[in-house]
Amino acid sequence: MTITLSSPLDMHIHFRQDAMLDLVAPLSALHFAGGVIMPNLIPPVNSVDRLLWYRGEIDRALAGAAFEPYMTLFFRDYSEEELIAAKPHIIGIKLYPAGATTNSDSGVREITAMNHVFAMMEHHGIPLLVHGETHGFVMDREREFCEVYRYLATTFPRLQITMEHITTADAVSLLDEFENLRATVTPHHLMITLDDVVGGLMNPHLFCKPIAKRPEDREALLQAALRAHPKLMLGSDSAPHPLDKKECPGCAAGVFTAPIQLPLLADLFDRHDSLHNLQAFVSDNARRLYGVQPPERIVTLERSPMTIPDSYGPVVPMWAGRTIPWSVVS
Ligand code: DOR
Numbered sequence: 001m002t003i004t005l006s007s008p009l010d011m012h013i014h015f016r017q018d019a020m021l022d023l024v025a026p027l028s029a030l031h032f033a034g035g036v037i038m039p040n041l042i043p044p045v046n047s048v049d050r051l052l053w054y055r056g057e058i059d060r061a062l063a064g065a066a067f068e069p070y071m072t073l074f075f076r077d078y079s080e081e082e083l084i085a086a087k088p089h090i091i092g093i094k095l096y097p098a099g100a101t102t103n104s105d106s107g108v109r110e111i112t113a114m115n116h117v118f119a120m121m122e123h124h125g126i127p128l129l130v131h132g133e134t135h136g137f138v139m140d141r142e143r144e145f146c147e148v149y150r151y152l153a154t155t156f157p158r159l160q161i162t163m164e165h166i167t168t169a170d171a172v173s174l175l176d177e178f179e180n181l182r183a184t185v186t187p188h189h190l191m192i193t194l195d196d197v198v199g200g201l202m203n204p205h206l207f208c209k210p211i212a213k214r215p216e217d218r219e220a221l222l223q224a225a226l227r228a229h230p231k232l233m234l235g236s237d238s239a240p241h242p243l244d245k246k247e248c249p250g251c252a253a254g255v256f257t258a259p260i261q262l263p264l265l266a267d268l269f270d271r272h273d274s275l276h277n278l279q280a281f282v283s284d285n286a287r288r289l290y291g292v293q294p295p296e297r298i299v300t301l302e303r304s305p306m307t308i309p310d311s312y313g314p315v316v317p318m319w320a321g322r323t324i325p326w327s328v329v330s
């Protein structure tokens, strides 16, 4: 049993910089034709100069691989001139609430104070990508943030807004309520709940933000993904941290899945008789929603087992050491 995918896209990835970039960028390029690169470096990618520098670093790390990095800027109070200068180089601007996650200290403190920037982005057709969590109780952060999504979607009806890495049934419902909302979802949030993170022995390699939620949330996400909901895209949020930053007190948030997500998804869709929808979920929806045309790549998977490596350099992937039924053959 095999399945052939045309130009898979990962619409939310952390590539980092320096040695980590050199390690992880080629791993994404093995299976993907492109991806949306997150800007939460230290310092953040929040100027055109820094964006062009980062793009150069990524191109160097990719060493000619047929992988299109769709760049993002870190949201701040940009002037109209800055937005106009950035537009040809970016797929969107990523908004982090201040302190919500890794390297987000310079994020937004008050959403409505940025309305002039949202209005300019709407006018210039620049998508807004959002880490949608409040500072409330950890399990309620995304649900509480749905009010902000509602506010943005109605106040700026022509602004294309991507709810990044959704984890709740509430966020899935918003997709059908507002024309200008779409979302990414990670493979791990389709497969795990909070129980997998802390319900037994604590697993730091499944700890991420937003944290995995309840079984009914996972089920809502899974059903939307399996039918390739037309406004839902694969975005792995693959977020590498070295082992010593994960297996320690103060464990960093992030699950590393870049090299294993297509086998994980092929298995998941296969078990639910939904392989016919995998192409739309991993590529076609993103191409349509963002109007992108990635390089032509054919990736073939087959139902033959692979054992997930214990590590990639210093980074431990999700489910390290586990054998899964599907693998990439080319
Ligand atoms: O778990 C996460 N890790 N969530 C994020 O939003 C950021 C990411 C990271 O950069 O490590």
Ligand code: ZN
Binding pocket: 012, 013, 014, 038, 237, 239
């Ligand atoms: Zn992320």
